[in-house]
Amino acid sequence: MISEPELADEDGGAPRPPDRSETYVVGDDDVSRRRNARALSPRGVRWLWALGGALAASAVWAGGLYAYDRTGADLRGYRISEDLCLDADLSALSELLGGKRSPQPAVEEQRAIDRSFCDVTMMRGRPREVKDDALPSSYSSVVVNYTLHKETDPAPEFDATLTPLAHSRIVDRKTKRIPELGERAYLMTDSAGYTPELKVLDGRAVFSIEVRSEYVAEGPHGTGPPAKPERVDPDALELALVEDMKTLMAAVKK
Structure with a gap:
Protein backbone atom coordinates (compact mmCIF):
# COMPACT_ATOMS: atom_id res chain seq x y z
CA MET A 1 0.00 0.00 0.00
CA ILE A 2 1.43 3.31 -1.08
CA SER A 3 1.18 6.06 1.49
CA GLU A 4 1.32 9.84 0.96
CA PRO A 5 4.85 11.24 0.94
CA GLU A 6 5.88 12.91 4.12
CA LEU A 7 7.22 16.44 4.07
CA ALA A 8 10.89 16.67 4.65
CA ASP A 9 12.16 18.39 7.71
CA GLU A 10 14.37 21.47 7.73
CA ASP A 11 17.59 19.35 7.49
CA GLY A 12 16.89 17.86 4.10
CA GLY A 13 14.45 16.73 1.49
CA ALA A 14 11.92 18.82 -0.43
CA PRO A 15 11.20 22.32 0.92
CA ARG A 16 8.28 22.52 3.25
CA PRO A 17 5.33 24.70 2.08
CA PRO A 18 5.15 27.93 4.09
CA ASP A 19 2.73 27.87 7.01
CA ARG A 20 0.15 30.66 6.39
CA SER A 21 -0.14 31.32 10.12
CA GLU A 22 3.61 31.52 10.68
CA THR A 23 4.41 33.80 7.74
CA TYR A 24 2.81 36.85 9.45
CA VAL A 25 3.61 36.06 13.08
CA VAL A 26 4.77 38.96 15.20
CA GLY A 27 6.15 37.30 18.32
CA ASP A 28 6.89 33.73 19.18
CA ASP A 29 3.87 32.79 21.22
CA ASP A 30 1.01 30.62 20.03
CA VAL A 31 -1.54 33.37 20.68
CA SER A 32 0.05 35.58 18.01
CA ARG A 33 -0.02 32.70 15.53
CA ARG A 34 -3.72 32.08 16.08
CA ARG A 35 -4.62 35.79 15.84
CA ASN A 36 -2.75 36.22 12.56
CA ALA A 37 -4.28 33.09 11.14
CA ARG A 38 -7.79 34.37 11.91
CA ALA A 39 -7.05 37.85 10.52
CA LEU A 40 -5.74 36.41 7.26
CA SER A 41 -8.49 33.86 6.82
CA PRO A 42 -11.13 34.62 4.12
CA ARG A 43 -13.65 35.38 6.85
CA GLY A 44 -11.25 37.78 8.57
CA VAL A 45 -10.45 39.54 5.29
CA ARG A 46 -14.16 40.00 4.56
CA TRP A 47 -14.68 41.43 8.03
CA LEU A 48 -11.86 43.95 7.53
CA TRP A 49 -13.32 45.02 4.16
CA ALA A 50 -16.77 45.46 5.74
CA LEU A 51 -15.31 47.52 8.54
CA GLY A 52 -13.41 49.68 6.07
CA GLY A 53 -16.55 50.21 3.98
CA ALA A 54 -18.58 51.22 7.02
CA LEU A 55 -15.93 53.72 8.08
CA ALA A 56 -15.79 55.18 4.56
CA ALA A 57 -19.58 55.51 4.43
CA SER A 58 -19.59 57.22 7.82
CA ALA A 59 -16.95 59.66 6.62
CA VAL A 60 -19.01 60.52 3.52
CA TRP A 61 -22.16 60.97 5.62
CA ALA A 62 -20.36 63.18 8.11
CA GLY A 63 -18.86 65.19 5.28
CA GLY A 64 -22.33 65.69 3.81
CA LEU A 65 -23.66 66.92 7.14
CA TYR A 66 -20.74 69.31 7.47
CA ALA A 67 -21.34 70.67 3.98
CA TYR A 68 -25.07 71.14 4.67
CA ASP A 69 -24.39 72.85 8.00
CA ARG A 70 -21.84 75.12 6.37
CA THR A 71 -23.93 76.11 3.35
CA GLY A 72 -27.43 75.91 4.87
CA ALA A 73 -30.64 75.80 2.86
CA ASP A 74 -30.90 77.13 -0.67
CA LEU A 75 -32.30 80.64 -0.22
CA ARG A 76 -32.24 81.36 -3.97
CA GLY A 77 -30.20 84.49 -3.41
CA TYR A 78 -32.67 86.17 -1.05
CA ARG A 79 -31.15 88.21 1.78
CA ILE A 80 -32.40 90.09 4.79
CA SER A 81 -33.89 93.54 4.17
CA GLU A 82 -32.42 96.08 6.56
CA ASP A 83 -35.02 98.67 5.52
Missing part, protein backbone atom coordinates in the same frame (compact mmCIF):
# COMPACT_ATOMS: atom_id res chain seq x y z
CA LEU A 84 -38.04 97.28 3.73
CA CYS A 85 -39.44 100.77 3.15
CA LEU A 86 -36.41 101.42 0.92
CA ASP A 87 -36.44 98.02 -0.81
CA ALA A 88 -40.20 98.26 -1.44
CA ASP A 89 -40.33 101.07 -3.99
CA LEU A 90 -44.13 100.88 -4.41
CA SER A 91 -44.06 103.37 -7.27
CA ALA A 92 -46.96 101.69 -9.12
CA LEU A 93 -49.23 101.93 -6.08
CA SER A 94 -48.11 105.49 -5.47
CA GLU A 95 -49.33 106.45 -8.94
CA LEU A 96 -52.83 105.33 -7.93
CA LEU A 97 -52.97 106.20 -4.24
CA GLY A 98 -50.74 109.26 -3.92
CA GLY A 99 -47.33 110.12 -2.55
CA LYS A 100 -45.64 108.09 0.19
CA ARG A 101 -45.53 109.60 3.67
CA SER A 102 -44.39 108.57 7.15
CA PRO A 103 -42.63 105.27 6.30
CA GLN A 104 -42.19 103.03 9.35
CA PRO A 105 -39.78 100.11 8.80
CA ALA A 106 -38.88 97.31 11.21
CA VAL A 107 -36.47 94.37 10.95
CA GLU A 108 -35.57 91.34 13.06
CA GLU A 109 -32.81 88.84 12.27
CA GLN A 110 -32.69 85.41 13.96
CA ARG A 111 -30.92 82.11 13.35
CA ALA A 112 -33.99 80.43 11.86
CA ILE A 113 -35.86 83.36 10.32
CA ASP A 114 -35.44 86.96 9.13
CA ARG A 115 -38.43 89.31 9.19
CA SER A 116 -38.85 92.76 7.69
CA PHE A 117 -41.85 95.09 7.82
CA CYS A 118 -42.89 98.42 6.34
CA ASP A 119 -45.98 100.55 6.94
CA VAL A 120 -46.34 103.61 4.74
CA THR A 121 -49.15 106.12 4.20
CA MET A 122 -50.16 107.15 0.67
CA MET A 123 -52.14 110.32 0.15
CA ARG A 124 -53.26 112.23 -2.93
CA GLY A 125 -52.24 115.89 -3.22
CA ARG A 126 -50.74 117.94 -0.43
CA PRO A 127 -52.16 117.46 3.08
CA ARG A 128 -54.07 120.40 4.42
CA GLU A 129 -52.11 122.81 6.52
CA VAL A 130 -52.39 122.72 10.28
CA LYS A 131 -54.03 126.18 10.40
CA ASP A 132 -57.00 124.79 8.47
CA ASP A 133 -57.68 122.69 11.58
CA ALA A 134 -58.81 119.78 9.43
CA LEU A 135 -57.61 116.30 8.58
CA PRO A 136 -57.33 114.72 5.13
CA SER A 137 -60.60 113.12 4.11
CA SER A 138 -59.03 109.85 2.95
CA TYR A 139 -55.71 108.09 2.61
CA SER A 140 -54.32 104.59 2.20
CA SER A 141 -52.10 102.51 4.44
CA VAL A 142 -49.82 100.11 2.59
CA VAL A 143 -48.36 97.31 4.71
CA VAL A 144 -45.46 95.25 3.37
CA ASN A 145 -44.11 92.07 4.99
CA TYR A 146 -41.12 89.95 4.00
CA THR A 147 -40.10 86.75 5.80
CA LEU A 148 -37.07 84.61 4.96
CA HIS A 149 -37.20 81.09 6.44
CA LYS A 150 -33.63 79.87 6.81
CA GLU A 151 -34.21 76.49 8.49
CA THR A 152 -37.74 75.33 7.66
CA ASP A 153 -39.72 75.18 4.44
CA PRO A 154 -42.81 77.45 4.57
CA ALA A 155 -44.44 75.85 1.51
CA PRO A 156 -46.64 73.26 3.34
CA GLU A 157 -48.25 76.00 5.47
CA PHE A 158 -48.44 78.80 2.90
CA ASP A 159 -51.84 78.00 1.38
CA ALA A 160 -53.33 77.20 4.79
CA THR A 161 -52.54 80.68 6.15
CA LEU A 162 -53.75 82.81 3.25
CA THR A 163 -57.07 83.91 4.73
CA PRO A 164 -57.44 85.62 8.12
CA LEU A 165 -59.01 84.03 11.17
CA ALA A 166 -62.69 84.53 11.97
CA HIS A 167 -62.12 87.38 14.40
CA SER A 168 -60.44 89.49 11.69
CA ARG A 169 -62.22 92.67 10.70
CA ILE A 170 -62.47 91.28 7.16
CA VAL A 171 -63.98 87.82 7.22
CA ASP A 172 -65.42 87.41 3.74
CA ARG A 173 -62.40 87.17 1.43
CA LYS A 174 -62.04 86.12 -2.18
CA THR A 175 -58.86 84.37 -3.30
CA LYS A 176 -57.44 84.57 -6.81
CA ARG A 177 -54.37 82.74 -8.11
CA ILE A 178 -51.82 85.03 -9.78
CA PRO A 179 -49.73 83.19 -12.40
CA GLU A 180 -46.03 83.62 -13.17
CA LEU A 181 -45.17 85.28 -9.87
CA GLY A 182 -42.80 83.39 -7.62
CA GLU A 183 -43.62 79.78 -6.83
CA ARG A 184 -47.22 80.53 -5.82
CA ALA A 185 -49.04 83.84 -5.55
CA TYR A 186 -52.57 84.77 -4.48
CA LEU A 187 -54.57 87.98 -4.38
CA MET A 188 -57.11 88.24 -1.56
CA THR A 189 -59.86 90.88 -1.61
CA ASP A 190 -63.08 91.56 0.24
CA SER A 191 -66.45 90.73 -1.30
CA ALA A 192 -66.49 94.03 -3.22
CA GLY A 193 -62.99 93.52 -4.61
CA TYR A 194 -61.31 96.09 -2.35
CA THR A 195 -58.77 95.97 0.47
CA PRO A 196 -56.45 93.80 -1.63
CA GLU A 197 -53.58 91.78 -0.26
CA LEU A 198 -51.05 90.02 -2.50
CA LYS A 199 -49.12 87.10 -0.99
CA VAL A 200 -46.23 85.34 -2.71
CA LEU A 201 -44.18 82.24 -1.91
CA ASP A 202 -40.82 81.83 -3.61
CA GLY A 203 -38.68 79.08 -2.11
CA ARG A 204 -37.91 80.06 1.48
CA ALA A 205 -39.14 83.66 1.01
CA VAL A 206 -42.70 84.83 1.74
CA PHE A 207 -43.92 88.31 0.74
CA SER A 208 -47.15 90.24 1.22
CA ILE A 209 -48.38 93.72 0.25
CA GLU A 210 -51.73 94.88 1.63
CA VAL A 211 -53.62 98.10 0.85
CA ARG A 212 -56.01 99.44 3.47
CA SER A 213 -58.22 102.40 2.65
CA GLU A 214 -58.77 104.79 5.54
CA TYR A 215 -61.43 107.52 5.78
CA VAL A 216 -61.81 110.25 8.37
CA ALA A 217 -64.53 112.70 9.19
CA GLU A 218 -64.36 116.18 7.68
CA GLY A 219 -64.40 119.44 9.59
CA PRO A 220 -62.32 120.67 12.54
CA HIS A 221 -60.67 117.72 14.31
CA GLY A 222 -62.80 115.35 12.26
CA THR A 223 -66.13 116.34 13.79
CA GLY A 224 -68.07 116.53 10.54
CA PRO A 225 -69.73 113.72 8.60
CA PRO A 226 -67.47 111.07 7.06
CA ALA A 227 -66.09 111.85 3.65
CA LYS A 228 -67.45 109.96 0.68
CA PRO A 229 -64.99 107.17 -0.10
CA GLU A 230 -63.02 107.59 -3.31
CA ARG A 231 -62.73 104.17 -4.82
CA VAL A 232 -59.82 102.91 -6.90
CA ASP A 233 -60.39 100.50 -9.77
CA PRO A 234 -59.71 96.99 -8.36
CA ASP A 235 -58.15 95.83 -11.64
CA ALA A 236 -55.74 98.77 -11.59
CA LEU A 237 -54.87 97.96 -7.97
CA GLU A 238 -54.14 94.36 -8.88
CA LEU A 239 -51.78 95.35 -11.68
CA ALA A 240 -50.00 97.84 -9.42
CA LEU A 241 -49.60 95.26 -6.66
CA VAL A 242 -48.09 92.69 -9.03
CA GLU A 243 -45.68 95.24 -10.51
CA ASP A 244 -44.52 96.48 -7.11
CA MET A 245 -44.18 92.91 -5.83
CA LYS A 246 -41.87 91.95 -8.71
CA THR A 247 -39.73 95.02 -7.99
CA LEU A 248 -39.55 94.16 -4.29
CA MET A 249 -38.57 90.52 -4.91
CA ALA A 250 -35.75 91.60 -7.20
CA ALA A 251 -34.55 94.22 -4.68
CA VAL A 252 -34.00 91.76 -1.81
CA LYS A 253 -31.91 89.33 -3.86
CA LYS A 254 -28.13 89.40 -3.57
Whole structure:
Protein backbone atom coordinates (compact mmCIF):
# COMPACT_ATOMS: atom_id res chain seq x y z
CA MET A 1 0.00 0.00 0.00
CA ILE A 2 1.43 3.31 -1.08
CA SER A 3 1.18 6.06 1.49
CA GLU A 4 1.32 9.84 0.96
CA PRO A 5 4.85 11.24 0.94
CA GLU A 6 5.88 12.91 4.12
CA LEU A 7 7.22 16.44 4.07
CA ALA A 8 10.89 16.67 4.65
CA ASP A 9 12.16 18.39 7.71
CA GLU A 10 14.37 21.47 7.73
CA ASP A 11 17.59 19.35 7.49
CA GLY A 12 16.89 17.86 4.10
CA GLY A 13 14.45 16.73 1.49
CA ALA A 14 11.92 18.82 -0.43
CA PRO A 15 11.20 22.32 0.92
CA ARG A 16 8.28 22.52 3.25
CA PRO A 17 5.33 24.70 2.08
CA PRO A 18 5.15 27.93 4.09
CA ASP A 19 2.73 27.87 7.01
CA ARG A 20 0.15 30.66 6.39
CA SER A 21 -0.14 31.32 10.12
CA GLU A 22 3.61 31.52 10.68
CA THR A 23 4.41 33.80 7.74
CA TYR A 24 2.81 36.85 9.45
CA VAL A 25 3.61 36.06 13.08
CA VAL A 26 4.77 38.96 15.20
CA GLY A 27 6.15 37.30 18.32
CA ASP A 28 6.89 33.73 19.18
CA ASP A 29 3.87 32.79 21.22
CA ASP A 30 1.01 30.62 20.03
CA VAL A 31 -1.54 33.37 20.68
CA SER A 32 0.05 35.58 18.01
CA ARG A 33 -0.02 32.70 15.53
CA ARG A 34 -3.72 32.08 16.08
CA ARG A 35 -4.62 35.79 15.84
CA ASN A 36 -2.75 36.22 12.56
CA ALA A 37 -4.28 33.09 11.14
CA ARG A 38 -7.79 34.37 11.91
CA ALA A 39 -7.05 37.85 10.52
CA LEU A 40 -5.74 36.41 7.26
CA SER A 41 -8.49 33.86 6.82
CA PRO A 42 -11.13 34.62 4.12
CA ARG A 43 -13.65 35.38 6.85
CA GLY A 44 -11.25 37.78 8.57
CA VAL A 45 -10.45 39.54 5.29
CA ARG A 46 -14.16 40.00 4.56
CA TRP A 47 -14.68 41.43 8.03
CA LEU A 48 -11.86 43.95 7.53
CA TRP A 49 -13.32 45.02 4.16
CA ALA A 50 -16.77 45.46 5.74
CA LEU A 51 -15.31 47.52 8.54
CA GLY A 52 -13.41 49.68 6.07
CA GLY A 53 -16.55 50.21 3.98
CA ALA A 54 -18.58 51.22 7.02
CA LEU A 55 -15.93 53.72 8.08
CA ALA A 56 -15.79 55.18 4.56
CA ALA A 57 -19.58 55.51 4.43
CA SER A 58 -19.59 57.22 7.82
CA ALA A 59 -16.95 59.66 6.62
CA VAL A 60 -19.01 60.52 3.52
CA TRP A 61 -22.16 60.97 5.62
CA ALA A 62 -20.36 63.18 8.11
CA GLY A 63 -18.86 65.19 5.28
CA GLY A 64 -22.33 65.69 3.81
CA LEU A 65 -23.66 66.92 7.14
CA TYR A 66 -20.74 69.31 7.47
CA ALA A 67 -21.34 70.67 3.98
CA TYR A 68 -25.07 71.14 4.67
CA ASP A 69 -24.39 72.85 8.00
CA ARG A 70 -21.84 75.12 6.37
CA THR A 71 -23.93 76.11 3.35
CA GLY A 72 -27.43 75.91 4.87
CA ALA A 73 -30.64 75.80 2.86
CA ASP A 74 -30.90 77.13 -0.67
CA LEU A 75 -32.30 80.64 -0.22
CA ARG A 76 -32.24 81.36 -3.97
CA GLY A 77 -30.20 84.49 -3.41
CA TYR A 78 -32.67 86.17 -1.05
CA ARG A 79 -31.15 88.21 1.78
CA ILE A 80 -32.40 90.09 4.79
CA SER A 81 -33.89 93.54 4.17
CA GLU A 82 -32.42 96.08 6.56
CA ASP A 83 -35.02 98.67 5.52
CA LEU A 84 -38.04 97.28 3.73
CA CYS A 85 -39.44 100.77 3.15
CA LEU A 86 -36.41 101.42 0.92
CA ASP A 87 -36.44 98.02 -0.81
CA ALA A 88 -40.20 98.26 -1.44
CA ASP A 89 -40.33 101.07 -3.99
CA LEU A 90 -44.13 100.88 -4.41
CA SER A 91 -44.06 103.37 -7.27
CA ALA A 92 -46.96 101.69 -9.12
CA LEU A 93 -49.23 101.93 -6.08
CA SER A 94 -48.11 105.49 -5.47
CA GLU A 95 -49.33 106.45 -8.94
CA LEU A 96 -52.83 105.33 -7.93
CA LEU A 97 -52.97 106.20 -4.24
CA GLY A 98 -50.74 109.26 -3.92
CA GLY A 99 -47.33 110.12 -2.55
CA LYS A 100 -45.64 108.09 0.19
CA ARG A 101 -45.53 109.60 3.67
CA SER A 102 -44.39 108.57 7.15
CA PRO A 103 -42.63 105.27 6.30
CA GLN A 104 -42.19 103.03 9.35
CA PRO A 105 -39.78 100.11 8.80
CA ALA A 106 -38.88 97.31 11.21
CA VAL A 107 -36.47 94.37 10.95
CA GLU A 108 -35.57 91.34 13.06
CA GLU A 109 -32.81 88.84 12.27
CA GLN A 110 -32.69 85.41 13.96
CA ARG A 111 -30.92 82.11 13.35
CA ALA A 112 -33.99 80.43 11.86
CA ILE A 113 -35.86 83.36 10.32
CA ASP A 114 -35.44 86.96 9.13
CA ARG A 115 -38.43 89.31 9.19
CA SER A 116 -38.85 92.76 7.69
CA PHE A 117 -41.85 95.09 7.82
CA CYS A 118 -42.89 98.42 6.34
CA ASP A 119 -45.98 100.55 6.94
CA VAL A 120 -46.34 103.61 4.74
CA THR A 121 -49.15 106.12 4.20
CA MET A 122 -50.16 107.15 0.67
CA MET A 123 -52.14 110.32 0.15
CA ARG A 124 -53.26 112.23 -2.93
CA GLY A 125 -52.24 115.89 -3.22
CA ARG A 126 -50.74 117.94 -0.43
CA PRO A 127 -52.16 117.46 3.08
CA ARG A 128 -54.07 120.40 4.42
CA GLU A 129 -52.11 122.81 6.52
CA VAL A 130 -52.39 122.72 10.28
CA LYS A 131 -54.03 126.18 10.40
CA ASP A 132 -57.00 124.79 8.47
CA ASP A 133 -57.68 122.69 11.58
CA ALA A 134 -58.81 119.78 9.43
CA LEU A 135 -57.61 116.30 8.58
CA PRO A 136 -57.33 114.72 5.13
CA SER A 137 -60.60 113.12 4.11
CA SER A 138 -59.03 109.85 2.95
CA TYR A 139 -55.71 108.09 2.61
CA SER A 140 -54.32 104.59 2.20
CA SER A 141 -52.10 102.51 4.44
CA VAL A 142 -49.82 100.11 2.59
CA VAL A 143 -48.36 97.31 4.71
CA VAL A 144 -45.46 95.25 3.37
CA ASN A 145 -44.11 92.07 4.99
CA TYR A 146 -41.12 89.95 4.00
CA THR A 147 -40.10 86.75 5.80
CA LEU A 148 -37.07 84.61 4.96
CA HIS A 149 -37.20 81.09 6.44
CA LYS A 150 -33.63 79.87 6.81
CA GLU A 151 -34.21 76.49 8.49
CA THR A 152 -37.74 75.33 7.66
CA ASP A 153 -39.72 75.18 4.44
CA PRO A 154 -42.81 77.45 4.57
CA ALA A 155 -44.44 75.85 1.51
CA PRO A 156 -46.64 73.26 3.34
CA GLU A 157 -48.25 76.00 5.47
CA PHE A 158 -48.44 78.80 2.90
CA ASP A 159 -51.84 78.00 1.38
CA ALA A 160 -53.33 77.20 4.79
CA THR A 161 -52.54 80.68 6.15
CA LEU A 162 -53.75 82.81 3.25
CA THR A 163 -57.07 83.91 4.73
CA PRO A 164 -57.44 85.62 8.12
CA LEU A 165 -59.01 84.03 11.17
CA ALA A 166 -62.69 84.53 11.97
CA HIS A 167 -62.12 87.38 14.40
CA SER A 168 -60.44 89.49 11.69
CA ARG A 169 -62.22 92.67 10.70
CA ILE A 170 -62.47 91.28 7.16
CA VAL A 171 -63.98 87.82 7.22
CA ASP A 172 -65.42 87.41 3.74
CA ARG A 173 -62.40 87.17 1.43
CA LYS A 174 -62.04 86.12 -2.18
CA THR A 175 -58.86 84.37 -3.30
CA LYS A 176 -57.44 84.57 -6.81
CA ARG A 177 -54.37 82.74 -8.11
CA ILE A 178 -51.82 85.03 -9.78
CA PRO A 179 -49.73 83.19 -12.40
CA GLU A 180 -46.03 83.62 -13.17
CA LEU A 181 -45.17 85.28 -9.87
CA GLY A 182 -42.80 83.39 -7.62
CA GLU A 183 -43.62 79.78 -6.83
CA ARG A 184 -47.22 80.53 -5.82
CA ALA A 185 -49.04 83.84 -5.55
CA TYR A 186 -52.57 84.77 -4.48
CA LEU A 187 -54.57 87.98 -4.38
CA MET A 188 -57.11 88.24 -1.56
CA THR A 189 -59.86 90.88 -1.61
CA ASP A 190 -63.08 91.56 0.24
CA SER A 191 -66.45 90.73 -1.30
CA ALA A 192 -66.49 94.03 -3.22
CA GLY A 193 -62.99 93.52 -4.61
CA TYR A 194 -61.31 96.09 -2.35
CA THR A 195 -58.77 95.97 0.47
CA PRO A 196 -56.45 93.80 -1.63
CA GLU A 197 -53.58 91.78 -0.26
CA LEU A 198 -51.05 90.02 -2.50
CA LYS A 199 -49.12 87.10 -0.99
CA VAL A 200 -46.23 85.34 -2.71
CA LEU A 201 -44.18 82.24 -1.91
CA ASP A 202 -40.82 81.83 -3.61
CA GLY A 203 -38.68 79.08 -2.11
CA ARG A 204 -37.91 80.06 1.48
CA ALA A 205 -39.14 83.66 1.01
CA VAL A 206 -42.70 84.83 1.74
CA PHE A 207 -43.92 88.31 0.74
CA SER A 208 -47.15 90.24 1.22
CA ILE A 209 -48.38 93.72 0.25
CA GLU A 210 -51.73 94.88 1.63
CA VAL A 211 -53.62 98.10 0.85
CA ARG A 212 -56.01 99.44 3.47
CA SER A 213 -58.22 102.40 2.65
CA GLU A 214 -58.77 104.79 5.54
CA TYR A 215 -61.43 107.52 5.78
CA VAL A 216 -61.81 110.25 8.37
CA ALA A 217 -64.53 112.70 9.19
CA GLU A 218 -64.36 116.18 7.68
CA GLY A 219 -64.40 119.44 9.59
CA PRO A 220 -62.32 120.67 12.54
CA HIS A 221 -60.67 117.72 14.31
CA GLY A 222 -62.80 115.35 12.26
CA THR A 223 -66.13 116.34 13.79
CA GLY A 224 -68.07 116.53 10.54
CA PRO A 225 -69.73 113.72 8.60
CA PRO A 226 -67.47 111.07 7.06
CA ALA A 227 -66.09 111.85 3.65
CA LYS A 228 -67.45 109.96 0.68
CA PRO A 229 -64.99 107.17 -0.10
CA GLU A 230 -63.02 107.59 -3.31
CA ARG A 231 -62.73 104.17 -4.82
CA VAL A 232 -59.82 102.91 -6.90
CA ASP A 233 -60.39 100.50 -9.77
CA PRO A 234 -59.71 96.99 -8.36
CA ASP A 235 -58.15 95.83 -11.64
CA ALA A 236 -55.74 98.77 -11.59
CA LEU A 237 -54.87 97.96 -7.97
CA GLU A 238 -54.14 94.36 -8.88
CA LEU A 239 -51.78 95.35 -11.68
CA ALA A 240 -50.00 97.84 -9.42
CA LEU A 241 -49.60 95.26 -6.66
CA VAL A 242 -48.09 92.69 -9.03
CA GLU A 243 -45.68 95.24 -10.51
CA ASP A 244 -44.52 96.48 -7.11
CA MET A 245 -44.18 92.91 -5.83
CA LYS A 246 -41.87 91.95 -8.71
CA THR A 247 -39.73 95.02 -7.99
CA LEU A 248 -39.55 94.16 -4.29
CA MET A 249 -38.57 90.52 -4.91
CA ALA A 250 -35.75 91.60 -7.20
CA ALA A 251 -34.55 94.22 -4.68
CA VAL A 252 -34.00 91.76 -1.81
CA LYS A 253 -31.91 89.33 -3.86
CA LYS A 254 -28.13 89.40 -3.57
